[in-house]
Amino acid sequence: MLFRQLFDAETSTYTYLVADPNAREAALVDPVLEQVERDLKLIRELGLTLKYCLETHVHADHITGTGKLRELTGCQGVVPVQAKAQCADHFIGHGETLQVGSITIEAIATLGHTDSHMSYRVHGDRVLTGDSLLIRGCGRTDFQSGDPGLMYDHVTQHLFTLPDETLVYPGHDYRGHTVSTIGEEKRWNPRFVDLQTGKLRSRESFIALMNSLNLPQPKKIQEAVPANEQCGQVAAAV
């Protein structure tokens, strides 16, 4: 497998390139509009064909590159079921898999940040968690159909039940971390774990914590959400 983590410094967003170099097929997860040229250049240099652009969710902090990439390459735009994004070519459900050559990508429902959020397990050994589980953190749950109870249920039941050695690749990081593991997050994630005892917080304790964060609105939300509901085709959405 060819696997590349790509970073957009302006929004601290990670995009992932997953490819089978033998079959020459590729998928991008959470591409960023401003980085389409960079990503496409890399795909071409590697001799790959872009088959899918997958979204973990309708983003509020950046505009997706999916619409532009589809226009330029003919790839399929894949979004989680129930996402308000009629532009998508395919709506993917929990447990559903896609193939990129010999590589299997499995959708895992991780709602809570939004009500239509998927993580993607790749090749069995790593999971791209979007804005659900982050490294020593998690996505916010206080706007855009967020629900802290659902976040707790899905992270603890759908992600923390994966093998401890599973690599965790988040949709963002703001401290310069690039990767973690399920085992590490089950021990050291302060949102989900009481660090003093090392035990999982209760659902109630997690909800209270999330409801007390008082975070500012993301700068791009007014522009990003309607644009992303149109797969990032900005002119159509504005």
Add this chain to the structure above:
Amino acid sequence: MLFRQLFDAETSTYTYLVADPNAREAALVDPVLEQVERDLKLIRELGLTLKYCLETHVHADHITGTGKLRELTGCQGVVPVQAKAQCADHFIGHGETLQVGSITIEAIATLGHTDSHMSYRVHGDRVLTGDSLLIRGCGRTDFQSGDPGLMYDHVTQHLFTLPDETLVYPGHDYRGHTVSTIGEEKRWNPRFVDLQTGKLRSRESFIALMNSLNLPQPKKIQEAVPANEQCGQVAAAV
């Protein structure tokens, strides 16, 4: 092997954590002073002991965390032979190896950015190239004892001779790339390759290109170089 790429957004610097989780030994390559707390927290959470801090070279764009980490952990500070950094515990030469548990780190001379620059080959399958070979680029050669001819000789003779599938982890990236391979750089690095023909540039052509770049001075050079010659012990250096 446990391998972590860590990013300092202010200077676009990558630090690498290399560890043997069974032996519980770790090394940091090119730690950044402002990120010492982050890196040490991670090392402690992972239950590791920091054995070495390795420098690829005396940096001009950020202050190393080695001095502070040595003070806090008792680790050894390792710098390339001939580096003007008397504070070091060990000067490492071309071809010399260090052990971190069962993991072998081999120093590979890659002069040119400075006159005492090492890349570190880790576990046989990846090379940390500091400011020599970058992803689709290379370190500048126009100050601080830089020499474009040496850069060309060492990159082409010491790095491009590694197996094509060797992963390339640079000391910086300014476009959001995290990793490449020797094979990719031998085909697509515009500093070393004529992209139209796909053939390696001549030494003369590379030198002419490097001498025509006219880059601005790094913002931190006046502060960083003397501090790094003291392993980042800023108070002592200023």
